[in-house]
Amino acid sequence: MVLKTTIQGFLTAVKGLLLTVRHLFAARKSRETIDIRDEKYFEKQEGVTTVQYPKEKMPIPEVGRYQLHVEIDDCIVCDLCAKACPVDCIAIESIKSPEAIGKTSDGSVKRLYAAQFDIDMAKCMYCGLCTVVCPTECITMTNQYDKSTSKLTDLIYGFTEMTTEEVAQRKEEWTRFQAEKEAAKKK
Template identity: 55%
Template sequence: MSYFKNISQGIKTTWKGMSLSIRYFIQARKSRKKEAVTDANYFSDANRTFTVQYPHEQIPIPDHGRYQLHNEIDDCIVCDKCAKVCPVDCIEIEPIRSPEVLGQTSDGTPLRIHAAKFDIDMSKCCFCGLCTVVCPTECLTMTKEFDFSTTDILDHNFSFSKMTDKEITEKSKEFEDYQAAKLKAKPELPAIKKEVDVMKKPAAKPVFKPRIPKKK
């Protein structure tokens, strides 16, 4: 009895799987429209096929999403907050301080630091979005570019600095000279007595002698 029962169970399960495949085969005669997730009828046409000929056809993506990072370097104050908050260390920054204000960002924030290097390695990025949250000038954003696949992983390293090697050398030397001139113009402080010299001095004698009571 168990032998024939197993055969019956196998026929039932096979028919159930085949009926499901046949039903989807019949429904595949109609295809879905290329609609965004935000559209009202996105989930109403779930029974239709949804194959697109990528990259010739693409599905609309949401405006607010976590995609490729971009830095508007002209508005960057090189505060280093994005590099510090990044959990995977995909942002590398090399700042060069300036002895004077360089200019202003689009929101009026003064610029005082050159960005000698501002690189983002998107192969390390985990798309958490923390760097865009802490940016005080909102110069670091995520664009709608999501397809940046490549055969060379080094192509995922995006550089946003506009400074040349000559400019980096000049600005570094300029700030070093400024620091040296500032230190030279600083008045010398009086020499501080060493603790060893203080310990060598004899202890001060008491100004009075203690009175010893006489024995009766």
Template identity: 60%
Template structure:
């Protein structure tokens, strides 16, 4: 057979092969990847034609042990500062005010003795090591499955968890100061009597 004929046959064969692959993809693309958990053996769904999903309307579940945005259930926080102390990058800022009265209990029954006028976690600095969650005595600081956080100003990544207003904090500081003064006066009066 002449070389030119062989070239024509080879050209057709190659074109048919290419078109077959394209056709296979077109048919497969009628199916699309379904959101599924990482525990599913078919997590990568190689047989699915379209692998992209309609984010954010569809989302792939994140692993249960995933480390994402932190959350603090402030009502359960005893303001012990352990999380801030263990944080390797110092991204937790806590201020406490000693309470002069009983301020209740956490959901696990721990007595609360400190107010938290300030509780911030700077997620822009956080390296999501999870250490803070391991030391919390009331397990009120947790890692959530929330990973998609978009902000316009990086300062917004410094998320506030305290719920006290500055006015309330000032009142608590004044109460504590008054309490300390009264206690000191009572001690002085008692020692004078002796």
């Protein structure tokens, strides 16, 4: 009984040692940067497991969810993305226009100006819901992930192209239009 246990203990120690030696030799070469779509991805996980980032970067999947982008010319400022966001990290302010202001690339009519369109990527949890509900598909996840910064406010991305003066002018136009409409009703 004692002999059997001793032999078993010895074999276990040898097994563990062999595993350590195997990894020791494998660690002499750096790990290949393998694309996750490679059929042998899991079989090729050999070598030093750390990646020398930023000199070395792992390939990322096409459907990965990273930095958001808004093609503002195609946005109809419907606010659906902001409403769908579970963490309220999209801030939109719209200004109505008395008439249509143009069309998006898919032919949707634009009637609102985007006075503000900010996304706080520090709060974003990359769920992708905003991209799913967008009727014009103008808010998308890009493959950009290297956005580290030491200032948290740098992670608030603004997408509106309107200046403060333009915003004030459009607001004034809408107020005037409304006043004229009211006055016409009273006549």
